[in-house]
Structure formats: structure tokens, C-alpha cells
Amino acid sequence: MxxxxxxxxxxxxxxxxxxxxxxxxxxxxxxxxxxxxxxxxxxxxxxxxxxxxxxxxxxxxxxxxxxxxxxxxxxxxxxxxxxxxxxxxxxxxxxxxxxAIPVKHVHPLGKCNRAMSALLRKHRATKIDDEDAELTDQLMDEMDSMDSAPDSPADEPQQTDSRWDALKKLSTDSAED
Incomplete structure (x- = not known):
């Protein structure tokens, strides 16, 4: 068929x-x-x-x-x-x-067209509705990771979310007590 x-x-x-x-x-x-x-x-x-x-x-x-x-x-x-x-x-x-087809039609991480991913990042909106912000951030994080992961050197420090840093600090403070 x-x-x-x-x-x-x-x-x-x-x-x-x-x-x-x-x-x-x-x-x-x-x-x-x-x-x-x-x-x-x-x-x-x-x-x-x-x-x-x-x-x-x-x-x-x-x-x-x-x-x-x-x-x-x-x-x-x-x-x-x-x-x-x-x-x-x-x-x-x-x-x-x-x-049998998944609802979300996307390539596995790292397999999307790099040129299109770069254009999406370049033209993404700066003001986003609250309900779309989380989904857009997640999509852009996935696109950033798939574009930069294969080519980035291992010795470059990766930028982390400040909320995670605050949580890690709490975890280390409680371990010291």
C-alpha cells in the first residue's frame, strides 16, 4: 500500500x-x-x-x-x-x-534540519502568552541542545537554569547540617 x-x-x-x-x-x-x-x-x-x-x-x-x-x-x-x-x-x-502515528511528528534530538532550527531560534518571539511560554521554552531548549550538542567542545561550561542552582544550594546546605 x-x-x-x-x-x-x-x-x-x-x-x-x-x-x-x-x-x-x-x-x-x-x-x-x-x-x-x-x-x-x-x-x-x-x-x-x-x-x-x-x-x-x-x-x-x-x-x-x-x-x-x-x-x-x-x-x-x-x-x-x-x-x-x-x-x-x-x-x-x-x-x-x-x-499508529504519533500526534507529535518530530525528528529525534539532533536529527532536525540545522538551518531551519537556527532560523527558528533567530526569529522566535520575545513576548509570549503565559500558556504558550512553557511549551515554547521547552521546544527551544530541545532545539538548542540538538544543534549545539554534537559540535560543542566538552570543556565549555554549560549554562544552567538559576532555579536549579538555587535548589542545588539548598541540597548542599542541608547535607552540611
Missing amino acids: GKQFFVNMESADIHDADLQVKLTVTHKHDIYDLAFKVTGTVTLICDRCLDDLIQPIEADYEIAVKYGDDYSETDELLIIPESDNWLNVSYMIFDTASL
């Missing part, structure tokens, strides 16, 4: 895909047990640097299907009208693959 499947499903997040789907159907009495196994990779856009991000996918999904009077669905059971002689499983496959 590739890019065209996600284009047909109108998915804007997934830009490319190389997924394999294994569907096992077991018929017992009047119930069909469907077991999906989706494995492979999808290509997303990194939320931080906007470069391609290859995300591995491995997901399982199981549902029981049986015939009934009207269409009805729960988490474990899908009832379809007896007049239907086929079942479109593409939405089940799409949902299984989509739910």
Missing part, C-alpha cells in the same frame, strides 16, 4: 507510504473474525523543521463481523445488512495505520 491509498483517503498528513497489510479472516458459525496487521513506514512532515520524517508503523486491529437486519457498529462487532455481499475494509486499514 503506497501513497495513492492515502491520497484516495484524503489524508493530508501522510505524504508517502510503504505499508504491508496482512488480513486474516476466520469464519466461525455466523461470525467472521478479521485480524489486520499493518507494518511498514509512512513519510510525514516534521513539525519542527518541515523536512520529511520517515515514521515506522506497526499496528494490529481485530473486529468481528456478522450479518444482521441493519448496519450497526461497536468497537468489537460490526453488523452489516444481509443484503450486502461485500465489505470495504479500506477505512479499517486507514484508521489502523493513522492511529
Whole structure:
């Protein structure tokens, strides 16, 4: 299953895909047990640097299907009208693959585009709403650490948060008592 499947499903997040789907159907009495196994990779856009991000996918999904009077669905059971002689499983496959993708699409630390990270630091706002300040500070700290960590010499002193210094001082003062 590739890019065209996600284009047909109108998915804007997934830009490319190389997924394999294994569907096992077991018929017992009047119930069909469907077991999906989706494995492979999808290509997303990194939320931080906007470069391609290859995300591995491995997901399982199981549902029981049986015939009934009207269409009805729960988490474990899908009832379809007896007049239907086929079942479109593409939405089940799409949902299984989509739910396996993390909400936050970011490269591991140190893997983001360095030029974009530098631009973000350069143009970051000086005034930030209180509710966004903590998240922005965390993001910028991550970006600073991933950009400077591989290239910084070991003998350079690292700047620490003054709140941690105050806590460390309290800890050493109590140890002396």
C-alpha cells in the first residue's frame, strides 16, 4: 500500500507510504473474525523543521463481523445488512495505520534540519502568552541542545537554569547540617 491509498483517503498528513497489510479472516458459525496487521513506514512532515520524517508503523486491529437486519457498529462487532455481499475494509486499514502515528511528528534530538532550527531560534518571539511560554521554552531548549550538542567542545561550561542552582544550594546546605 503506497501513497495513492492515502491520497484516495484524503489524508493530508501522510505524504508517502510503504505499508504491508496482512488480513486474516476466520469464519466461525455466523461470525467472521478479521485480524489486520499493518507494518511498514509512512513519510510525514516534521513539525519542527518541515523536512520529511520517515515514521515506522506497526499496528494490529481485530473486529468481528456478522450479518444482521441493519448496519450497526461497536468497537468489537460490526453488523452489516444481509443484503450486502461485500465489505470495504479500506477505512479499517486507514484508521489502523493513522492511529499508529504519533500526534507529535518530530525528528529525534539532533536529527532536525540545522538551518531551519537556527532560523527558528533567530526569529522566535520575545513576548509570549503565559500558556504558550512553557511549551515554547521547552521546544527551544530541545532545539538548542540538538544543534549545539554534537559540535560543542566538552570543556565549555554549560549554562544552567538559576532555579536549579538555587535548589542545588539548598541540597548542599542541608547535607552540611
